[in-house]
Amino acid sequence: MRSLSIFGATGSIGESTFDLIQRQGGRASYRIVALTAGGNVRRLAEQARSLRPEIAVIADAAKLPALREALAGSGIETAGGAGAVAEAALRPADWVMSAIVGAAGLVPGFRALSHGTTLALANKESLVTAGPLLMAEARRRGATILPVDSEHSAAFQALGGEDMAAVETVTLTASGGAFRDWPLDRLAQATVAEASTHPNWAMGQRITIDSASMFNKALEVIEAHEYFGIAPERIEVLVHPESLVHAIVGFRDGGMIGHLGAPDMRHAIGYALNWPERAALPVARLKLAEVGRLTFAAPDPARYPALGLARAVMATGGLAGAAFNAAKESALDAFIAGRIRFTDMAGVVERVLDRLTGQGGLEKRPASLDMVLDMDRSARRLAAEAMGVPADAERI
Ligand code: NDP
Numbered sequence: 001m002r003s004l005s006i007f008g009a010t011g012s013i014g015e016s017t018f019d020l021i022q023r024q025g026g027r028a029s030y031r032i033v034a035l036t037a038g039g040n041v042r043r044l045a046e047q048a049r050s051l052r053p054e055i056a057v058i059a060d061a062a063k064l065p066a067l068r069e070a071l072a073g074s075g076i077e078t079a080g081g082a083g084a085v086a087e088a089a090l091r092p093a094d095w096v097m098s099a100i101v102g103a104a105g106l107v108p109g110f111r112a113l114s115h116g117t118t119l120a121l122a123n124k125e126s127l128v129t130a131g132p133l134l135m136a137e138a139r140r141r142g143a144t145i146l147p148v149d150s151e152h153s154a155a156f157q158a159l160g161g162e163d164m165a166a167v168e169t170v171t172l173t174a175s176g177g178a179f180r181d182w183p184l185d186r187l188a189q190a191t192v193a194e195a196s197t198h199p200n201w202a203m204g205q206r207i208t209i210d211s212a213s214m215f216n217k218a219l220e221v222i223e224a225h226e227y228f229g230i231a232p233e234r235i236e237v238l239v240h241p242e243s244l245v246h247a248i249v250g251f252r253d254g255g256m257i258g259h260l261g262a263p264d265m266r267h268a269i270g271y272a273l274n275w276p277e278r279a280a281l282p283v284a285r286l287k288l289a290e291v292g293r294l295t296f297a298a299p300d301p302a303r304y305p306a307l308g309l310a311r312a313v314m315a316t317g318g319l320a321g322a323a324f325n326a327a328k329e330s331a332l333d334a335f336i337a338g339r340i341r342f343t344d345m346a347g348v349v350e351r352v353l354d355r356l357t358g359q360g361g362l363e364k365r366p367a368s369l370d371m372v373l374d375m376d377r378s379a380r381r382l383a384a385e386a387m388g389v390p391a392d393a394e395r396i
Helices: 012-023 041-051 061-070 082-088 103-115 124-141 150-159 184-189 205-213 215-228 265-274 305-316 320-336 344-359 369-387
Strands: 002-007 030-037 055-058 077-080 095-098 118-121 144-147 167-174 235-239 245-251 256-260
Touching (some): 002 012, 002 103, 012 030, 012 095, 012 265, 030 082, 103 124, 103 320, 118 265, 124 320, 144 150, 144 265, 150 215, 150 245, 167 215, 205 215, 305 320, 305 344
Parallel strands (some): 002 030, 002 095, 118 144, 167 235
Antiparallel strands (some): 167 245
């Protein structure tokens, strides 16, 4: 029986993973090792009572007594705190879903590689902050990393195992987010509620706002660079409002292979869950005659400054990805808290990168997770300073 763990089980990706596992027989088909959540005790306990993992872990340690109470008499072990989440990742499982949001997902995903697992990686921040470390650890441990981000799963599928030497371009599509058609001069007034609505995908709030600003696509460009080992200038972004073509791989013979599908993350999750086989999945089938037309456009750099920042980050390399992601997370927190405007976020990230460039060390190759975590904390501190808000350097 295959064993598996879900990190971030109560989130949007975690719930879709839970749904697919239930549809594929639940605990009759899989031995569940660990389920983790940030603070949602009620939902974690419900999932645990249904899937019966060895251990249920809540990252917010103050909520451990509530989790214990909710699982009393079940025989399921409980634990609390970020350290306990990382420890749970050391428990061997054949397949591990990494679906914690933000840089907090890095350490658990990295630890899970130590037992040579198949890591289904939704947490793009892991590759953005520590790509070379993560890929090297996977090679060293004989582990497999499968992309779950829809665009990267699509590119992986379009590649079909072909040699990367035959690849000229990887194109990632982007819906354009909530403000694709807004006049530019209105963007500064965008509210959190408006930014939290996605035209096509149902996702967690943070990634939805990141889609509106295209910080999400910026992270994904870096993720593609790290995962596929493809040069930055060969990675393209296209605005594709229908969100039906998820990625296109262009080969050196001029052929292009694209991947199409309904905007439902259960496709990419189910692909990773059943890989290398293709199982029947409960996702809607596209009727292209009804769709009629697919449209594509180049992204407007004035509307989406995050994309330019991602290019600068890849040019610097080293620890720039960790700084970029941490500054972005801080700016996003401040926007959600109503402290800065939607259009201020890119400026905050740029200022942090400029300050760190001035101080030196940004281009240093990450030799350990500690180096990445140190850079993460420095960038959060500088972002807080730039915004004049209290520092929250302990998020990771
Ligand atoms: P959600 O915000 O919906 O869920 C995040 C999960 O992580 C929840 O289980 C949450 O617990 C948990 N969590 C939050 N903070 C912490 C923390 N500090 N420590 C431990 N656990 C924590 O996010 P999504 O599911 O939308 O996204 C998850 C990841 O997948 C992100 O990296 C995102 O970029 C990526 N992704 C998401 C897609 C989507 O469709 N949603 C598509 C492609 C990639 P709790 O519920 O208790 O707060």
